[in-house]
Amino acid sequence: MSPLVYYLAHVAVLAYALVGGVFLAFSDFIMRSLSLISGHGGAEAMQVINREVFRWVFMTLFLGLAAVSLVLVLHAAIWLDGAPAMLIATAGLVYLLGCFAVTVVFNVPMNEALAGLDLAETSTQSYWTGTYLPRWTFWNTVRTIACGLAAALLLFGLTALSQAQQP
Template sequence: MPRSFRPPAKEVSDMSTIIFFLIQCSILAYAFIGGVFLAFADFIMRSLVRTSGHGGVEAMQVINREVFRWVFMALFLGMAAVSLVIAAYGAFALTDTAGTLIMLAGLCYLVGCFGVTVFFNVPMNETLAVMETSDAQTRTYWLDIYVPRWTFWNWVRTTACAVSAALLLFGFVRMN
């Protein structure tokens, strides 16, 4: 196996091959999830607001139903579980700066991405889901409450994913 794809000999006792590959895959997964959120934060929400009539509300209602497809949800939910493992590994298996960075990467995803989704974005999605698209109150909620708040929290999720990926990468590099 090439040197870049295996842990150094001194680290083999400290880090199993499974953890080694888990960390590498998690760096990518954090970046992929952050990329989805970045697209929404940067241009999708702006585009939905600019649709005529109630098109943006209807499109977002559909998006919020379709997001439950297995690829995104498996990655999003799976990374919550993996982040617990990563945080625990950083906290208990490593004792230096690498451990702190790795622990913070897992916690950042759990709080800043997963927690924000559960406590802020999902409740707004559930409120929007039951609203009638042609109702004037829906349009007011959409423009005055949903879009600015949802987008703000989406930027938090985007940033948390980017920070998680960076922290995990820096921690991983410090291990070697």
């Protein structure tokens, strides 16, 4: 493994865990807390959160990990073999499919639908409690698990790679 990709992979382990931690907070207690706010307060708070998430720190990690994951998959497929290649490539694929793709296909469309709703309408509360909360939280939990699994697989892959290179 090239030194650049090797160090990039180590940073990716931490970044996968950090992004997963953000998602874990939402699945564990933030969404539950927002569901307990009376009236349209929870929906309004989530609309604000969805606008503020575009700040550079989280988005740099989230989008940057998609690119890094692709690099890891390609590098493992082309230049590595055995268990390290399988573990490292799988880590990248788990993030790309279980986190990035899930976000694009499920969570973002729900966020956009929520953003377009008028908080004064009764249908907004129905969408918020009957559709958004359960579905968004489910897919967010998938993202949480994917990030944790990607971090673990990449850590195991780097460990296997180090052990394979020892005399």
